[in-house]
Amino acid sequence: MIAYLTGRLAQTVVVVVLVTTIAFFLIHAAPGDPFGAAMENPKVTEAVRAQWRASYGLDRPLPEQFVKYIASVARGDLGWSFSRQRPVAAVLKETLPNTLLLMSVALVASFILGIFLAVLQAMKPKSLTDKIIGGISLFLFSMPEFWLALMALFLLAYHFPVFPIGGMRDEVMHSSYGFGGRVADILRHTVLPALTLTLLYSAVVARYQRAALLDALPAEYIKTARAKGVTEKSIVRRHALRNALLPIITLFGLAFPALLTGAVFVEKVFAWPGMGGVIVSSIDSRDYPLLVASVIIGSVLVAFGSLIADLLYRVADPRLRDDH
Amino acid sequence: MRVLISLAAVTVLAFSACENGSRPSSSGGAATPGGTLVISSGGEPDVLFPPLMATSTAHQITELVYDHLADVGPSMNTFGDADFQPALAKSWTWSPDSLSIQFHLDPAAKWHDGQPVRASDVVTTYKIYTDSATGSPTAATLESIDSVTASDSVTVTFWFAKHSPTQFFDAASQMLIIPAHLLKDARGQALRTTSLAQTPVGSGRFRFDSWKAGASAQITADTANYRGRPKLDRVIWAFASDPNTLFTRLLGGEADLLEQISPPEVPQLATHKEIRSAIIDGLDYNFVCFNLRDPANSTRPHPLFADRELRRALTMLVDRKRIVQSVYDSLAAPALGPTVRAYPTTDTTLQQIPYSPETATRILDSLGWRVTGRDSIRRKSGRPLEFTLTVPGPSRNRVNMGVIIQNQLAQAGVKMNIDKLDFGAFIDREKHHAFDAIMGGWHVDPSPGGVRQTWGIAGATEGGSNYGYYMNPIFDARLDSALSSSNPTERRARFKQAYQTIIDDAPAIWLAEPKTLIAIHHRFHTTKLRPDAWWANIADWYVPTGERIARDSVGLRQ
DSSP, rough: HHHHHHHEEEEEEEEHHHHHHHHHHHHHHSSOTTTGGGGGGGTTTTHHHHHHHHHHTSSHHHHHHHHHHHHHHHTOOOOOEETTEEEEHHHHHHHHHHHHHHHHHHHHHHHHHHHHHHHHHHHHHHHHHHHHHHHHHHHHHHHHHHHHHHHHIIIIIIISSOOSSSSSSSSTTTGGOOOHHHHHHHHHHHHHHHHHHHHHHHHHHHHHHHHHHHHTTTTTHHHHHHHTTTTTTIIIIIIIHHHHHHHHHHHHHHHHHHHHHHHHHHHTTTTTOOHHHHHHHHHHHHHHHHHHHHHHHHHHHHHHHHHHHHHHHEEEEEEEESOO | OOHHHHHHHHHHHHHOOGGGGHHHHHHHHOOOOOOEEEEEEEEEOOOEEETTOOOHHHHHHHHHSSOEEEEOOTTTSSSSSSSSSEESSEEEETTSSSSHHHHEEOEEEEOSSSOOOOHHHHHHHHHHHHOTTTTTTTTGGGEEEEEEEEEEEEEEEESSSEEEEHHHHHHHHHOOOOOGGTTTTTOGGGGGOOOOGGGGGOOOOOEEEETTTTTEEEEEEEOOTOOEEEEEEEEEEEEEHHHHHHHHHHHHHSSSEEEOOOGGGGHHHHTTEEEEEEOOOEEEEEEEEEEEEEETTEEOOOOTTTHHHHHHHHHHTHHHHHHHHHHTTTEEEEESSSOOOSSTTOOOOOOOOOOOOHHHHHHHTTTTOOOOSSTTOOTTTEEEEEEEEEETTOOOOHHHHHHHHHHHTTTTEEEEEEEEEEEHHHHHHHTTTTOOOOEEEEOOOOGGGGGHHHEEEESSSSSSOOOTTTOOHHHHHHHHHHTTTOOOHHHHHHEEEEHHHHHHHSSSEEEEEOEEEEEEEOOOOOOOOBTTTTTTTTTBBOOOGOOGGGGSSSSOOO
């Protein structure tokens, strides 16, 4: 097990270094520079822009910039954000937890809801319930994130103002609340974006899980259980579901990077102060250090998600363990 | 049609209810301070350190937290000192030769940490702004100032190398005065990492409260301010990057103010009686800039646009009025030239190149550009009359204008391709003069002198902002003459001559001068909104006690 983990860790390091290198050179190859927006301000002369570039080392040859960047990352310094004028680590510290909160709520809710819907469908395949849930899942699966988010915003925050329109807290009242009030305030603001993401992801989970359950139901052990007089409900829940979870484990591993990147559009629509806005604005403003740091975190999450999925596989399927 | 009617209704409403954006004071109700203004803001500040800031939101926040020595008045006249209002400086004295101005600081002025504001703060501020290691965008506007010295703790003198009509503006309103005692000799890159960059400590009527990245920034009333307590308790900028969210926040009542309302949003806005709108002249103009030099080799003239008559003919093919109407409705006016109507120096009777496809066709024929093939494209010696207009893709208005121009030119046998780029790539093309024509836009200063950099010979050097290489010494000479004139009537006449020169030369097709439509909740009683800074007098806005809602009565935290 230790050898396995060490091997996977080494793989992860290689992947992250490769991704960082590619991201660094790709973003630098894109036209424009971090101080391009200042070009539309006639007050910002070329001398000033040159001064800014020099102060960030952008006047140095690209390989030299890369070596310096890698060296600073190795020391734990992710650089200085040009667009936000603060250390990249400080930007991530402010925004990453917000995205993690939103995405973890959404992912947990979507897996629970998705599996529940799949069980309902699998218990009576081709029934009206199965068809309705399948139709709704397909509809949600086909909808662009931003459209669904906008509809949720207009319906549940504007026309029927049940939830706040945007942000993560009430900017006027939040600081005057007690601890419980602050938690409730954040939860109230989390509902709409989390609901949008839950609807989207649960549709995916339900479709995968339904297919896996329908594959498992004709198996011999299910027939045996039926012959023993076990109820259909119990067969699906206790026997088929456990054996049909493997595809969901894969899906969970794949969904992990979405903790960082999956909510870009939803965060934008609901003005959620998370990584989505950071990634988009860092691309727009050619904020190289911030963008590359976001890519590094993304690749770490991909590798981490894949590792967790593999480990869960080994737990779920004894044939994959070392002793077999 | 519905859009037009609604927009007209809103416009009438705006002008009848609030001349120049202000809402008249109601009787009583303003005596008790209170109120929270929530601004739905599409942009976040980059940094809150005045010498380094670049974004509009950073300007809004810092200009309420810090003070100038004197403020530009409602007329936006930046020549002389007649229209300026005292701020950190209570008064000022000119030397007999006009080569120095002595500012007398208000002795009661204090920083928000309780320290008194001193003349040495002004000296340090000037040093930081002009230090090349700082790289301040404002440094170039301070070139007329030779030095700044402190005569005593509350008297500071600005020395000038030569007289200029805007020297008072340069000294009094280009810099926000920052506290020297909190900088501890930091310079260059170290200034970006000082605590002031994120948590400003100023002397303005509002003090900084908080800035949560991606969420909000907040300032609160400085209750013991030397210029008087603001009438509002706090101002909050609630950030969102999606235009739908920004607008919905306003309509849903979570925000009180939104600037830059777009024409499609106007009809919906008109249905909300609790929101009023104010239209103010803008400081932006956009245009199609022709490259007068060959983009492949800038030492050679452009094969098409070096020809003045061809440029004039192309300008005659473009119906600017229709374009502005189609894209902006009544929220813009056709641009007059490289200037804006908000300048007191702008004469609106400038003679424009008329829209006249017939005349343009005759000129093109006479220049040898004739339709010869089946494709209806004009040719001269086998070369088609074809060029590419580069536009910034994210700017919906500029893209729309490009499409209409493409259609209008096509009707006369001119083929214009549109190259839509993301903003970074667009800027890169501009910077390297790598374009035939570009859909440009400038946001100008309150002072008209910046046109020298954008259209004068000085800006046509490598790295300058005159991207189309327009160079006419007569235009420059007339501009210099206007900028050095001290008589307002004469100045206006000379500016008119300079602008007429460039309009006649047609280095660009002057398209639109967008106005700013600000929507604001009706409970706010505002003062006159300045075109260059509508937020300038927020400290004097108020909400009558009878009209306050829950968030207006939260009060200040102790």
